[in-house]
């Protein structure tokens with residue numbers, strides 16, 4: 001399958017990177033095609049809710065690195081979001097990408113794509129992954 005990996009850590013050699021490298025290694029070994037996008041090192045504007053995109057009918061007003069992401073998300077069978085926990089949720093870098101999906105909503109909704117979330121955190125308690133993060137993920141990443 002085609003897998004789009006979107007990371008949200010500003011640390012090139014951090015723990016998110018360790019996790020994503022292992023995920024990609026396993027996916028490639030299993031025969032999947034992987035495209036990786038590191039949102040923290042890209043030029044991405046925050047969505048301003050102008051609705052010019054009409055959720056996929058017009059181009060977004062911002063001509064930035066999301067135009068690398070859009071076609072990859074549209075063709076992906078699975079999207080893997082990989083993030084450090086920032087205050088019980090995913091990072092702002094990753095959220096900025098997810099908000100911009102507004103520009104292609106009509107092209108990805110109901111297409112049966114799958115999404116997974118991989119997260120790292122400093123808190124040693126297991127409950128840390130089961131609170132806000134889980135709820136955010138279900139609401140925002142389910143496509």
Ligand SMILES: Cc1cc2nc3c(=O)[nH]c(=O)nc-3n(C[C@H](O)[C@H](O)[C@H](O)COP(=O)(O)O)c2cc1C
Nearest residue numbers: 009011014015016084085086087088120121122123
């Ligand atoms: C702004 C900020 C908020 C954080 N909030 C949490 C948190 O809520 N829970 C947690 O377990 N770790 C939290 N951490 C720690 C990071 O999730 C953790 O250090 C992670 O491994 C960093 O990933 P990186 O190495 O890719 O930067 C936070 C770190 C930062 C900088």
